Amino acid sequence: MPSEKPWWILVGGMRRLGRALAEDLAQDHALVLTGSQDADAAWLEGLRRHTPIRTFRWNAMDPGLGSKMMADLAALESDGTRLAGAVMVAGVFPELPFGQWNMEELESTWRLNLGFPFLCAQALAPRLAEGACLQFLLDTSIHQPFLKRLPYSAAKAGLAALVPGLAQLLAPRVRVVGHALGTVLPDEASDPKWLASQSLLKRNGDPTDLARALRFAAESPYLTGEIITLDGGRRWI
Numbered sequence: 001m002p003s004e005k006p007w008w009i010l011v012g013g014m015r016r017l018g019r020a021l022a023e024d025l026a027q028d029h030a031l032v033l034t035g036s037q038d039a040d041a042a043w044l045e046g047l048r049r050h051t052p053i054r055t056f057r058w059n060a061m062d063p064g065l066g067s068k069m070m071a072d073l074a075a076l077e078s079d080g081t082r083l084a085g086a087v088m089v090a091g092v093f094p095e096l097p098f099g100q101w102n103m104e105e106l107e108s109t110w111r112l113n114l115g116f117p118f119l120c121a122q123a124l125a126p127r128l129a130e131g132a133c134l135q136f137l138l139d140t141s142i143h144q145p146f147l148k149r150l151p152y153s154a155a156k157a158g159l160a161a162l163v164p165g166l167a168q169l170l171a172p173r174v175r176v177v178g179h180a181l182g183t184v185l186p187d188e189a190s191d192p193k194w195l196a197s198q199s200l201l202k203r204n205g206d207p208t209d210l211a212r213a214l215r216f217a218a219e220s221p222y223l224t225g226e227i228i229t230l231d232g233g234r235r236w237i
């Protein structure tokens with residue numbers, strides 16, 4: 001499905017932050033959106049009025065995920081669609097006190113936050129156009145781990161190590177950039193005012209802050225292997 005706009009894939013692009021990014025990026029991109037569940041049909045229909053959209057069901061828990069990703073990406077390519085960018089958004093943010101984690105919780109946290117983006121990167125890298133940028137969403141917790149979410153913080157630290165590693169493996173054809181985010185869309189259990197007070201700029205981020213950084217990285221052909229911290233200065237408090 002050729003389009004005049006560049007095609008980007010947002011892995012986890014149909015809910016919460018991924019959905020907000022899709023709405024922003026739809027202004028100047030055609031989009032492939034993935035999720036583990038059925039898409040919200042009315043929302044997708046609205047988005048399709050602005051830009052071409054494709055969707056894939058990619059579930060991190062699916063044992064056949066590797067071959068499904070390969071088949072979907074091969075079908076995309078045979079339709080003439082070449083991906084000019086990829087953003088790994090999917091994640092999970094579980095909280096438990098130290099002492100209460102079990103192997104099942106740990107495995108699902110690490111699978112979704114680390115194994116899944118790695119597998120996606122492996123499937124996507126050979127399919128990305130020359131000069132494309134592969135971008136990962138990390139967390140400001142890579143600088144100061146969240147003690148109630150230590151396995152999450154460790155997974156994001158693992159992703160932070162992947163960024164320069166993948167940049168070396170994929171250069172010079174594809175660039176790799178990470179974004180260590182502060183609070184952008186707080187979950188329902190957290191207090192947005194308190195979270196805002198924990199940053200130098202005394203505010204939470206907005207999906208447009210992240211969309212701007214994603215476009216900046218995509219449009220910066222001399223940038224690779226770097227992590228941009230986008231947290232309103234939270235790491236310095």
Ligand SMILES: NC(=O)c1ccc[n+]([C@@H]2O[C@H](COP(=O)([O-])OP(=O)(O)OC[C@H]3O[C@@H](n4cnc5c(N)ncnc54)[C@H](OP(=O)(O)O)[C@@H]3O)[C@@H](O)[C@H]2O)c1
Pocket residue numbers: 011012013014015016017018034035036037058059060061088089090091092093112137138139140181182183184185186
């Ligand atoms: N929100 C923030 O303020 C914030 C702050 C720092 C970092 N981040 C990072 O930004 C990213 C997005 O944040 P968020 O708040 O939108 O996260 P979230 O609520 O945890 O959203 C998770 C995303 O992952 C997908 N997902 C969930 N289970 C999945 C599975 N089994 N297989 C494949 N995909 C699955 C969801 O889509 P489906 O339900 O369709 O599968 C959804 O798109 C995450 O990586 C997070 O760590 C966010």
